[in-house]
Every structure is written in C-alpha cells, then in structure tokens.
Amino acid sequence: MDFSIPQATTELLERIRGFLRDRVLPRETAILARGFADSEDDLQKLRAEVKEAGLWGPQLPRELGGLGLSLLDHGLVSEVLGYSPLGHYVFGCQAPDAGNVEILEKYGTPAQKEAYLHPLAAGEIRSCFSMTEPEVAGSNPTLLACAARRDGDDYVIDGRKWFTSSADGAAFAVVMAITDPDAERHRRATMILVPTDNPGFRLVRNIPIFGHAGGGYDSHAEIVYEGCRVPVSNRLGPEGAGFVIAQERLGPGRIHHCMRWLGICRRAFDMLCDRANRRELAPGERLADKQIVQAWVAECRAKIEAARLLTLSTAWTIDHRGFSAAREEVSLIKFYVAEVLGEVLDRAIQAHGALGITDDTVLSFFYTRERGARIYDGPDEVHKMVVAKRILKGYARRAEEAGR
Numbered sequence: 001m002d003f004s005i006p007q008a009t010t011e012l013l014e015r016i017r018g019f020l021r022d023r024v025l026p027r028e029t030a031i032l033a034r035g036f037a038d039s040e041d042d043l044q045k046l047r048a049e050v051k052e053a054g055l056w057g058p059q060l061p062r063e064l065g066g067l068g069l070s071l072l073d074h075g076l077v078s079e080v081l082g083y084s085p086l087g088h089y090v091f092g093c094q095a096p097d098a099g100n101v102e103i104l105e106k107y108g109t110p111a112q113k114e115a116y117l118h119p120l121a122a123g124e125i126r127s128c129f130s131m132t133e134p135e136v137a138g139s140n141p142t143l144l145a146c147a148a149r150r151d152g153d154d155y156v157i158d159g160r161k162w163f164t165s166s167a168d169g170a171a172f173a174v175v176m177a178i179t180d181p182d183a184e185r186h187r188r189a190t191m192i193l194v195p196t197d198n199p200g201f202r203l204v205r206n207i208p209i210f211g212h213a214g215g216g217y218d219s220h221a222e223i224v225y226e227g228c229r230v231p232v233s234n235r236l237g238p239e240g241a242g243f244v245i246a247q248e249r250l251g252p253g254r255i256h257h258c259m260r261w262l263g264i265c266r267r268a269f270d271m272l273c274d275r276a277n278r279r280e281l282a283p284g285e286r287l288a289d290k291q292i293v294q295a296w297v298a299e300c301r302a303k304i305e306a307a308r309l310l311t312l313s314t315a316w317t318i319d320h321r322g323f324s325a326a327r328e329e330v331s332l333i334k335f336y337v338a339e340v341l342g343e344v345l346d347r348a349i350q351a352h353g354a355l356g357i358t359d360d361t362v363l364s365f366f367y368t369r370e371r372g373a374r375i376y377d378g379p380d381e382v383h384k385m386v387v388a389k390r391i392l393k394g395y396a397r398r399a400e401e402a403g404r
C-alpha cells in the first residue's frame with residue numbers, strides 16, 4: 001500500500017487549501033451567522049469563483065464538469081474542505097447531493113439525467129434523500145412503511161418521512177418507498193424521483209436540532225407524501241432495487257464523510273492548540289502548561305492520525321480491490337472516526353471554556369451539526385455489531401477447520 005501523494009494531487013490540495021483560506025474562511029462567520037438559506041447569493045458567488053478556478057466538483061466525473069478524482073484523492077480533498085462548514089457546499093461535493101449524483105449517474109435514464117442529474121451536478125439545483133421514517137427504526141430499513149402504489153402509468157406515494165436533510169429548497173427528492181410488500185424483505189422497496197413542487201409533497205417542518213431548525217441546505221425536514229402521484233418513468237433503477245441502490249449510495253459516501261470529519265478534527269485541533277498556547281490562567285502560566293491539556297493534545301493527535309490512516313487505507317482498498325474487499329474497514333471507520341470527531345470537538349470546546357459553547361466560534365456549529373455522525377449512515381452500534389460478527393465468524397470457521 002502506497003500512501004505517498006502524487007505531485008498533481010499535492011498541487012491540487014494546495015490550490016484548494018489556498019482558496020479555502022483566502023476566499024471562504026474570511027466569509028465563514030458572517031455566512032454561518034446569517035444561515036445557509038439567507039446566504040445563498042454569497043454562496044453562489046463563491047461557487048462561481050470555484051468553477052472559474054477549475055476546482056468544481058472534485059468527485060464528479062469529468063463528463064459532468066468535475067475533476068473526476070479517485071476515491072482516495074477525493075478523500076484527501078474532502079479532508080481539506082471539511083476544515084470549514086462551507087467547504088463541501090462551495091465546491092459542489094456536499095451530501096446528500098453527491099450521493100444522489102452517483103445513483104442518478106448509474107441508474108438514471110437519459111431523460112432523468114437531463115432533468116435531474118445535469119442541473120444537480122452543475123449546482124443549479126439541490127436535492128434530498130428521503131428514506132428514514134419517524135415511526136420505524138431507521139437502522140433497519142426493511143421496516144419502512146411509506147408505500148408507492150401503482151396506478152396505471154403512475155406511482156401514488158403515501159407516507160411520512162423525517163430527517164430528509166436539505167429538503168428545504170431542494171428541487172427534488174429521491175424517495176425510498178415500498179412497491180411490493182409481499183416480496184423478499186430486501187426486494188420490497190424502490191427509489192422514486194419526486195419533484196418537490198408536486199402537490200402531494202408537503203414539507204411539514206424543518207426539525208429543530210439542539211434548538212436550531214436551520215433552513216435551506218442546513219436543515220432536516222419532516223415530509224408527508226399524500227397521494228403523491230408521479231409517472232412510472234420517475235422510478236430510479238429497477239422496481240425492488242431500493243436497498244441495493246441505498247447501499248451503493250452509502251459505500252463511497254462513508255469515505256467522504258470520514259474524511260470530512262477528519263477535516264473538522266483538524267480545525268478543532270488547531271483551535272485547541274492555539275487556545276492552549278494563548279490562554280493565560282495566571283501570569284506566566286498558560287493552559288498549554290497544564291499536563292492534562294498536554295495529554296488532550298497528544299491523545300487527540302494520535303487518534304486523528306490513526307483515524308486518518310485507517311480511512312485512507314480503506315479508500316485505497318476500495319479503489320484497488322473494490323468495495324466488497326473493504327466491507328469490514330468501512331464499518332470500522334464509520335464508528336471510529338465519528339467517535340474521534342466527537343472527542344476532539346469536545347476537548348476543543350472544553351479548552352475554550354464558556355466561549356466554546358457560544359456561537360462566537362465555529363466549534364458550536366460543528367458540535368451541534370456533527371453529533372448526528374454517530375447516528376446517520378448506520379449508528380455506531382450497528383457497525384460494531386457487523387464488524388464483530390464477521391470477526392467472530394472467521395474465528396469460529398478457523399477453529400472448525402482446525403478441528404478444535
């Protein structure tokens with residue numbers, strides 16, 4: 001395994017880092033204070049500059065106007081962009097759109113690509129992914145209740161979804177609905193594209209998270225689909241392929257998330273160290289002089305590096321040997337990096353004292369928005385269970401083979 005970064009990637013990372021430092025970070029405080037919804041003009045101007053600089057869509061294939069990076073290279077970019085909550089959005093590689101682009105590219109019909117994929121990849125519209133429901137355990141999507149009934153050449157969708165991230169202002173939703181309740185558990189659901197101006201699509205509310213309902217891109221909506229009628233031609237992929245497509249969507253997305261979280265870790269770590277060096281507890285005595293803070297610094301550094309290497313090695317394995325060869329590692333990084341993220345953010349907040357929980361630094365934004373990291377795309381416990389079962393099964397098999 002070779003972790004040396006090619007010269008071209010190093011140069012690209014440097015350019016992206018420079019853009020973030022010079023153009024994005026100076027605007028960050030003002031944009032976050034106003035919120036994404038009220039900052040759309042500023043964000044679009046920054047996006048135009050990114051395009052002008054030839055840096056748009058690092059993960060997008062070249063045919064879609066992006067840089068066509070490998071998973072590993074995009075992971076490195078994602079880490080750089082994660083340093084600011086605006087990074088991914090400004091560069092056109094934000095969730096949930098990035099995942100929706102991937103599945104539209106793979107499963108979309110020519111008409112769907114024209115109507116949804118191309119404007120989405122260009123950043124002209126936004127999208128959302130509507131799977132989780134309030135009434136059933138999201139960690140077990142075979143329990144989904146939202147149904148799409150066939151009526152002539154249409155589907156009619158009825159159900160309630162929540163935590164449909166970024167639905168506010170999105171042009172369309174990718175909805176996972178049950179089309180055949182009698183099929184085998186993993187063949188029951190289908191992905192359907194629903195324009196949000198459909199009369200059967202009702203955004204009930206942006207759900208408040210730790211006191212903030214957010215708005216626009218930075219929001220999570222509760223949605224009711226009520227007699228929501230869309231043509232069968234809006235189906236994405238074959239009927240019954242909902243689970244397969246959802247899984248495919250999550251795979252590379254986990255690398256992107258983990259590297260983004262590591263970018264957040266770097267920002268929090270920088271802030272922790274700066275604060276420790278600057279804050280005087282008494283004349284001539286700084287926070288950095290306290291052993292307990294030194295331990296935080298050393299432990300955070302070790303954990304960030306360990307999480308980073310594990311994530312890069314997972315991305316490398318997927319790039320070289322395919323997703324199935326990295327199944328175990330993908331689960332490992334999903335819970336491990338999310339835990340490291342929580343710990344590093346918490347240490348940085350603690351070092352800032354009361355300031356750390358105000359909105360006067362970016363830490364509180366990260367803390368409230370990223371606590372969900374341990375829940376979405378599979379809660380920690382599910383990933384730990386999956387990994388442990390695989391490991392234990394391997395031990396049992398080897399013991400049996402050895403006649404023990």
Ligand SMILES: Cc1cc2nc3c(=O)[nH]c(=O)nc-3n(C[C@H](O)[C@H](O)[C@H](O)COP(=O)(O)OP(=O)(O)OC[C@H]3O[C@@H](n4cnc5c(N)ncnc54)[C@H](O)[C@@H]3O)c2cc1C
Pocket residue numbers: 096128129130131132136137138139140162163164165166220369372373375376377378379380381382385
């Ligand atoms: C910030 C954020 C953004 C999200 N964005 C989207 C989105 O865009 N679209 C979308 O469809 N959904 C989205 N979700 C929803 C997310 O996918 C679900 O929250 C997740 O699947 C967990 O489902 P649940 O909330 O119903 O929790 P449950 O399934 O009810 O689980 C609750 C808790 O039980 C524990 N648990 C669950 N299963 C097991 C197990 N097998 N063994 C041991 N313990 C277990 C875990 O601790 C888990 O947190 C988002 C969630 C968050 C927090």
